Amino acid sequence: MRLRKLALLLAVVGLVCLPAPAYLPALADATSPPPKVSNSYRAETVSLANQSDVEHIVRRHGRAVSISVHQVGQRYSAGEYRAPNETRETLETAMRKGTARTAAVGAQADLRAIARNNTYVHDAYGEREQYYRFSVEENGSLVTARNVTLQRVANATVERGAYSYERLSPEARETVDRVLRNSSDGDGYRPRVNDAFVDRLPALVEKEGTLHSITAYTHVDDFGFGTALVVGLGVAGVGAVLLLVGGAVYAVAWWRE
Template sequence: MDRRRVALLLAVVGALCLPAPLYLGWAADATAPPAQSSQIYAAEPVDLGTISDQKQFVDAHGSEVTFSAHQASERYSAGEYRSPNVTRAALKTAMREGSVTVDDAGARADLREIAADDEFVRDAYGDIAGYYRLSVEENGSLVRAENGSLDVVANATAEQAPRYEELSAGEQRTIDRIIDNSSGNDLGYRPLVNEPFVDQLPTPVWRGETLYSISVYGHVDDFGPGLGGFVAGIAVAAVGLVLLFLAAVVYLSERRTDSAGG
């Protein structure tokens, strides 16, 4: 075979190998099964009759029924509230003093919406301790905050928890896998990202008469199958460089031979 053709063949194959990290990484992602969540979940039964369980439960899931004053601020609200700073100040004053009147129309609208969504208010990152039952009256112009006990908040949170028997069969399977893998040495369950109910986690859930707190037990840094394809592609690209080098050697050798013969 003409060595120029050999050089051309080596060059073509080598050039095709160079972008291998890109197309092998893409192929690995495209053909891989659904990825797993980066979160590992575990379920723990909750006894609402004990203070320690109440505290852990409210710390984990109390945001289901509780609004924190810091959420109503220009820094955190991202335009969600009309008068975030006035709204936050009104909530904090109500927690300190029991009630407050509000004149700002935007803040009154904000407070009505907050009270419609959440039963309690707290100052999670401020200096006001505890939970307060929130009520907004007179079209938002009067805000009351009454000190709420931990057990009241815990029970209100539990009332909002999904019921196992009301979930779909797929959602029930996900719950079962988490609960079944929440004991023993290999603790925790890492679901697929497209498993039913995964988008609701972490959450409390009732299964029968038992209340479970499903929370994040661990985290996995997973770069996915694309990384493996990319690494394999680097090796292929290295082979491509070798082939291009050989193509150059063969071509130059053939030219020298032709020159010597001429």
């Protein structure tokens, strides 16, 4: 009788251990901190008085005030525009000739929307990356484009896109400070998905009169087996052994009777 009770106990414990690869990772997810984002970030000091920094600001943060014509095309716009190809062709013509017209109602609506959110247009995949100040007139039927310098684009990017450190929330300041503290060496700072300000990165931040450019430094793929899953597999293995031992003990008890 005692052997049967022991066999039953071993079987119950084994059955509890077998699904460990399923419930241990779920338990770990429920009790562990939120996961980290896929990028680590570093900050560097930049200045509008330095030409290389001007190029860096435009290249890394210029989307705050500009759009590349390739983003308008049907392949990249993901349904954002009503007439993407016509809109792109109109912008490209304006960049080449200075002005362009379109009679397509959809393109006119697209051009008005683009002008509301952007001041400059360029072609990131062109032979040379020239920026143009563009305007939309006559209800979207007329587009005018004029060459501008990178300095002007950088000035506008900082003026409209840079965050003031003093105006950030305490939580956002802490995220920025962690990036700044970890930028001198190592792999930068990799924030968690729920950290304040992480949804605005990359970003320009002005702190105490110094302009910092925060950009992605490395990309991390969190693939592979998690610790909880590995432990769960081990526990499941123990459970399988316990079931076998329990079965053997029960067989011995039955044979003795």
